[in-house]
Amino acid sequence: MKEIEFVETKYGTDLKDKEWDAIAPFFPVGNKSKYHKRSLVNAVLHLVKTGCQWRNIPHEYPPYASVWSFFRRARDNGLWDFILDKLVQMARIKDGRNASPSYALIDSQSVKTVSASEERGIDGGKKTKGRKRHIVVDTMGNLLAIIVHAANIHDTKSGIFPAKRAFEKYPTIEKFCGDAGYRKSFEEDVVKILGLGVDIVMRTTPEFILLPKRWVVERTFAWANHSRRLSKDYEITITSAEAMFIISHIHTLLRRICR
Numbered sequence: 001m002k003e004i005e006f007v008e009t010k011y012g013t014d015l016k017d018k019e020w021d022a023i024a025p026f027f028p029v030g031n032k033s034k035y036h037k038r039s040l041v042n043a044v045l046h047l048v049k050t051g052c053q054w055r056n057i058p059h060e061y062p063p064y065a066s067v068w069s070f071f072r073r074a075r076d077n078g079l080w081d082f083i084l085d086k087l088v089q090m091a092r093i094k095d096g097r098n099a100s101p102s103y104a105l106i107d108s109q110s111v112k113t114v115s116a117s118e119e120r121g122i123d124g125g126k127k128t129k130g131r132k133r134h135i136v137v138d139t140m141g142n143l144l145a146i147i148v149h150a151a152n153i154h155d156t157k158s159g160i161f162p163a164k165r166a167f168e169k170y171p172t173i174e175k176f177c178g179d180a181g182y183r184k185s186f187e188e189d190v191v192k193i194l195g196l197g198v199d200i201v202m203r204t205t206p207e208f209i210l211l212p213k214r215w216v217v218e219r220t221f222a223w224a225n226h227s228r229r230l231s232k233d234y235e236i237t238i239t240s241a242e243a244m245f246i247i248s249h250i251h252t253l254l255r256r257i258c259r
Helices: 017-026 037-050 064-076 079-094 160-169 185-194 214-224 238-257
Strands: 103-112 121-123 128-137 143-150 175-178 197-200
Touching: 017 037, 017 079, 017 238, 037 064, 037 238, 064 079, 064 238, 079 143, 079 238, 103 160, 103 214, 128 160, 128 214, 128 238, 143 160, 143 238, 160 185, 185 197, 214 238
Parallel strands: 103 175, 175 197
Antiparallel strands: 103 128, 121 128, 128 143
C-alpha cells in the first residue's frame, strides 16, 4: 500500500514533529483512509482547542466528516484512553517516578450542557444545569480517569465510579484524596469495594487558600479550561464528553513531555 503523504498545516494547535513521533506508534498500521493520521489528529486537536464546530474545521485539514469518523472510531475502540495511559507513564518516568502512581486525587467540575445532551441534572450547590466531569489525577496532575455524569448526583455517591476506573488501570494506587464533599459514602465505598483508604482535606477558613495536595487536581481542571471546546459540555453523549477531556489532556501531556 502506498504511503500517504502528510500535508503540513500552519496552525498553532498542530503537533510538532517530536510530539507526533511520541504517539505515532500507537496508531494502527495499514491505514485505509486517504488522509494521513497526523492530519486527522491535528484537526481533532484544533477543534478541541479552539471550540469550533465540526463543520467549521478549517479547509486545510481533511473534510469534517472524515475527521469526525476518525474521532468516533478512536473513541469507540479506546484509542484515546490508550494514548492517555501511555503518555501518563512517559510523563511520570521522565520526572523520575514509577510508571504507575500510588496516590490519587479526586474532584469534580459542573458544567452547562446543550439542550439535546443525555444525562443532565441540576447541581444545586453550583446552580448549574448540566453534567459533572469527575476526574482522578496523580500527584503530578496527570489524568488517570474521568467519568461524566448528570450534575445532580452528589460527589460522595458518584466518586466511587472514577475511583474504581482509575484503580482498575492503576492497581498500584494505595490511597485517594478528596475534599469535604467526599466524606462518608465515598470513604465507605472505597474501603468496601477497593479496600483502600481516603484522605479528606478540609478547608479551615472561608478565605481562598491553596490547600495541600488539593491544588494539584484543581490545576488539571485549569489546564482543561484552555480548551474552548470544554468551556461548556457541547457533546450529546457522555462518551464523547469524556473523550474531549481526554484529548485536551493528551495535548497538554505532549507539550510537557516533548518540550
